[in-house]
Amino acid sequence: MSWIINTLTSTIGRKVIMALTGLFLILFLAVHLVGNLQLLYHDGGEAFNLYTQFMAHNPLIQIVSKGNFFFIFLHIFVSLTLYVRNKKARPIGYKVSAGNSNSTWSSRSMALLGTFILIFIGLHLYGFWFNLKFGEVAMVTIDGVSMHNAYALVAESYTIPGVVAFYIFSMIVLAFHLWHGFASAFQSLGLNHPKYNGIISGMGKLYAVIIPALFALIPIYMYLNNAG
């Protein structure tokens, strides 16, 4: 057994964990986005509420959701251990730095970007997930089934300009994390091949821009809609 521990705690093993959990989170984001897009229906929130109800009660989703929490935790925990090790390896820095001339800002700032995403996740979970699970949320009846009016909870918070601004800013941070992270995950898994490198980095950049942009568009749209 010691070889497994040995493998998973080596820098390469940890990097592989970062990549696998990162790719899982990338998949999760896409699914999460499809759910959020239900907010755009002009149906008084019916589609979104049905979706929330489904997510909260489907047993399979419950398992995936637990897995998701675990993978986020693992991603953060392992990134922290790597960060500490990497900082220790360079106790004295340089006076002059090469800056962007040999690497991208996002690739050098993954920990900073990740920490910000963590803050966002914390507030996001508190605002929506925690309130729906443990707080007091108004009920609504759709097709004879009584359920939380999650739509109203979301729509109301998106009438506050500060909340919308924070959300947009967080999506920009996420975009930078993914700008490097998407392709980096493949490199970490050893998937570097001239036939596929172009498409991986291209897809990574597209994903990094489009997914956060669509996430951010939803609160902007709802804010303008409800204000106007």
Next chain:
Amino acid sequence: MNHKLNIWRQKNANDKGKFYTYEVSGVSPDQSFLEMIDELNDDLTRKGEDPVHFDHDCREGICGACSMVINGHAHGPKGLITTCQLHMRSFSDGEEITIEPWRAKPFPVIKDLVVDRTPMDRIIQAGGYVSVNTGGTPDANAIPIAKHLADTAMDAAQCIGCGACVATCKNASAMLFTAAKISQLAVLPQGNAERANRAEKMIAVMEEEGFGGCTNTGACEVECPKGISLEHIARAHREYMSAKFSSHNV
């Protein structure tokens, strides 16, 4: 040409060290960077001061000794060359030049710009060679090797072990260096017999020596005087993980 030089000076590993400023004048654009420091050192010696210590040997870009970070770049601002191949014409007249030693926990400063790079030797000693008996010299065409694999091995073998990758990496990671050797020997039939052991042992020693982990920033590849590609790091990841899951080292 005239230059203001900020050079890191440190008496020994325990000294705190600091930057000293020197003015050099009448520098020829055709001088190499090391020759420019040689002249500065002649001046310092004439004045009875301690000359600036730096590593150098071949002065033709093959030994990897001439390690220094110049204006934030390992081996200076020009790509694909070592410091000894850098000429003063790569700088503009009057440009301020800051010269620092390789900065990494496993590379303590011995004096001024000279650092101890023996951790890299220990990584090679852990498995960066072929030790199985391959018999007498076989006929040149007896072992067919695909052209692209021969090229890959040659590209990786270009590594001169200078440590620019470690110096450049924000994590002081030695992955590019270690990966180049793992990769070079993994793609060749002669290296095949020991490939799993090699990957496991070399990476283990790399970690024991205290180098950081790779975060794929790619800075090493840009600063490497031999242009060693990140492709080798990906191969080393594959070699290491498959060795870990299938080798007989329980």
